[in-house]
Amino acid sequence: MRIFWMGQAERNLMADRIKLSRQPSGEPEIFHSLQGEGHNIGTPTVFLRLALCNLTCSWCDTKYTWDWANFDPRREVLSLSPSDIEERILAYDCAHLVITGGEPMMQQDALAPLVLSLKDRGLFIEVETNGTIAPSADMACAVSQWNVSPKLTNSGVDSARREVPDVFRTFANIEEAHFKFVMSQPSDIDEVLTLVDRYAIPKQRVILMPQGTTQKAIEEGSLWVAALCTKHAFRFTTRLHILLWGDKRGQ
Template sequence: MTTFEPIDIDPAASDAALRLIVAECFGVKVPTFQGEGPSCGHPALFIRLSRCNLSCTKCDTKYTWDWDHFDPRKESTKQTAADLVAWVTSSPVELIVITGGEPLLQQARLVPLVQGLLAAGKRVEFETNGTIAPVPELVVDGVRFNVSPKIASFGMDEAKSVVPTVLEAFAVSGRATFKFVASSVADLDRIAELADSHRLTPVWVMPEGTTADEITATTRVLADAVAARHWYFTTRLHVLAFTDARGR
């Protein structure tokens, strides 16, 4: 399986050269919602970038990085910030979710996109695995980070997926929410260790599952223990509403 390091660019490069590697964009022709976290239920447009620096076995977007099973030539296109701003501004929806893959691999190329989105009156949420610190140009008013560190039960070696200095940088930014996928009370104990060690707050817990039945069952396993810790709980609205259909 192929993963990727952050993509560096010449800051003097032209807009045409600042093309982002995009897996898919959706929410304009067929409206949808942010399905997870603090903005769950808000109308949203999604820009899903391709490529990731992790290879989690329970990942539900492997078409952004697993080239043993997917063809990157079929699963991605290259688009400029101007292309994406034009697409976004064709809709009145305010919330733009930039996800992946791992979007911060391409963050230098994201700066002009985010600047264009903010200038158009949009607000931006990044969905990130928390292994790459954001550049200062992205830590600005109108931008939030939903940081989702991957614990061992998600099928990733924490030596790669938990980067303390990066988590702490997000924590002090004042612009981050920490959203963990969990399937058991033991997972909550590990989340508590990370939250205490790196001063991660606020903590949101999301039940693992790719079907409505799985999410309901896991919610019932976790609910009392999450409530006892005074954490936030989020469902996976897109799975409940759209059966995890791609592009919804």
């Protein structure tokens, strides 16, 4: 059912609770910082980090959102109502929101009323996704920018799980979708070029980013990734939050 006609009270009444990641303090992982990656790097931003993911990338730096063999979900996850989350986001008085994870699209039905409400309030909303779940009509309408990060072989996830052709095509046809590829070694470019060609992704919406969770790894990876971006006319992004603060939660 579409819910554009609803007011805030009706949306809240029908909305499910949303599973969020928790900071070590126990507080929900909603924090104010700078967007550290991609098209809007450097923009003052509120981050909302959701729990759960449908993939299992070997180098994932947020395993506490999904890896229940090594993390305790009772400690790492909490559920809040959309109205509670909205209040916490608006308290920062910041016009830019990034919803990240985990994989936020696993909860898109519960998320849609919150995103619609925040859009009504004038926020610019980015959603970070691994590109395996297609957006609902409500999400497609409300989200300002999609940061689609399809996983490559270097993730260790088998191709049938990480490459969903219909979803790839859907995002390739959305002008507000940027495709960010995490590069572990120079040979990853062959896989990127194959995917860009296979799904007709416009080059100006392709971003390459070095993989790494230390300043040294990002600096070293940046040199060859930047050279590949120059050669193939893709955009380059660093991981600004790693360079500024290291691999620290809540930054």
